[in-house]
Amino acid sequence: DIQMTQSPSSLSASVGDRITITCRASQSISNYLIWYQQKPGKAPKVLIYAASSLQGGVPSRFSGSGSGTDFTLTISGLQPEDFATYYCQQSYSTPLTFGGGTKVEIK
């Protein structure tokens, strides 16, 4: 199974900050990487697919990069509605494993 390691597990930031979340795969997954945002009591929402493609309707302050084993999600200009938990998932091979999540909290 491919292990997905996300870091950090949590971070505190202020509105307007630029933050970066990292996801590392235990083997190459090409660009088969999805980033999700989840708010309490809600289903995860796709932000980025294919490592760097922005899902329709997602603000352009979200961006993704990487290929192979190392990936990043960047939020440029954090907004109040961005405080949530973020997950990565690989869709390269089954089981489609998730990272452990990154909780973004208000400083």
Add this chain to the structure above:
Amino acid sequence: QVQLVQSGSELKKPGASVKISCKASGYTFTRYTMNWVRQAPGQGLEWMGWINTNTGNPAYAQDFTGRFVFSLDTSVSTAYLQITSLKAEDTAVYYCVRKGGDYPDYWGQGTLVTVSS
């Protein structure tokens, strides 16, 4: 528009069974696989497996073999997750997730299953 609407919350006793439904609309049901994801309270996301909506063939992640069954009723564009011999540790929110091509895209709203005596 694509929608996945899941059945409501369930409260079950240990040893009982539960069957959750996921009704799809807004697309051709058999053109996309349906995946299932579990999220225990306060925990992360676990991919449980998927079912080929064309053939009905399921595939389960290692931790979800034996008591977990994926099924379909294509006549009503609905996928089902049945869990038998429920345990307290099955308490979680269960999500159905459409996988279009190489990437999951649409999620159901989730179904909370609580197992308690």
